[in-house]
Amino acid sequence: MEVIKIAGGKKLSGTVTISGSKNSIVALIPAAILGTKPVTLYGVPNISDVGALSDILKILNVEVTHAGDMITINPTNIQEQPLVDDIVTKLRASYYFMGAMLARYGKVEIKMPGGCYLGPRPIDLHLKGFEALGAQVEYIKGSYVLKADKLVGSKIYLDIASVGATLNIMIAAVYAKGRTIIENAAKEPEIIDVATMLNKMGAQIRGVGTSIIIVDGVDELGGCIHDIIPDRIEAATYLTIAAANAEEVRVENVIPSHLEALIAKLTEIGIDLEIGADYIVVKRDFNKKLHPVEITTQPYPGFATDIQQPLTALLTQVDGMSGVTETIYAERFKHCNELNKLGAKTKTHSPSASIQGPTPLKGNVVTATDLRCGACLVVAGLLAEGVTEIHDIYHIDRGYDKLIEKLTNLGAEIWREKV
Secondary structure (H helix, E strand, O other): OEEEEEEOOOOEEEEEEOOEOHHHHHHHHHHHHHEOOOEEEEOOOOOHHHHHHHHHHHHOOOEEEEEOOEEEEEOOOOOOOOEOOHHHHHOHHHHHHHHHHHHHHOEEEEEOOOOOOOOOOOOHHHHHHHHHOOOEEEEEOOEEEEEOOOOEOOEEEOOOOOHHHHHHHHHHHOOOEOEEEEEOOOOOHHHHHHHHHHHHHOOEEEOEOEOEEEEEOOOOEOOEEEEOOEOHHHHHHHHHHHHHHEEEEEEEOOOHHHHHHHHHHHHHHOOEEEEOOOEEEEEOOOOOOOOOOEEEEOOOOOEOHHHHHHHHHHHOOOOEEEEEEOOOOOOOOHHHHHHHHOOOEEEEEOOEEEEEEOOOOEOOEEEOOOHHHHHHHHHHHHHOEOEEEEEOOHHHHOOOOOHHHHHHHOOOEEEEEEO
């Protein structure tokens, strides 16, 4: 078993470059099979989810070529196959193959997708959307079986502005006959990224970034070359690390407008930020007290649920009581128990948590219960006196490219070790 160890307390400085978006790439890869020609993606993060999705493509006889941060997906010889291998259950994003396969073949059999447990995460909205397009849905022996003689455009209202459902329905609707209108659609930048790639391939998608997305069905898609947007959650994690324990750090390859909610809270806490066109510099005066804040997670452009966990580690260092309220995943507070093992003073009263600071943290053995909990523990480990040992780091590997290398370059003492 491999763990991450951190000898904390070292002040960081330097420059870190953000990789391509995890939440984009996990939808871009399944969407790429809709074409009849190769799709080449640049800025692909080196994360385990990309490897898992590549393995699923190989089940479908899709040729996948990796070279550095580039991946080429060639669906020329794709074959319709049931996706019932255990690899499908290792990540939640495998469900994007539902929309892609349904659009391309009019049928798909796929195991229940996996991923981090953050409380109930039903896919009802995805299935209702597929049914509205004309699909029949059955659940047979642990797998979803979707069939449609043909997909027909429809008006679909999402009860919740779900990113996954918006993307999956949009992907399926590309080949539906006529017009599909998705109302109360999610507005996340990753949805714009996927639509941009599909439009390059020949799709007709409008309205992304607003609450109404319009998809006019086409008969065929080709290939394209596409640059992935920077990962706003990775950027937020490094901004939080810098705010917590760095004298000055420059975070490059970012889109600041994607981070406005976090920027506002870091400013409220008392962190000095210099914001450029594609970079943010964090400057910390360790003689200045940090201020407590109240955070409520919201769909984009509100404060992202994925950011609240890493930020909680920073809130252990502010002067007073801070609060976090979750409106997306009510049970997303397992990181608080792990922080308390390091000496934090957090109390959870779902769907909220309170964090009392400032609290000195001390190294201990902790567990990454999910991806962003892992990020939180990395922030805390960098702050803690002594050595912090993080277990179940496969969660972290799902979403952070070159974590050890990037933090080492900033002056952290962090390494992997087999135990």
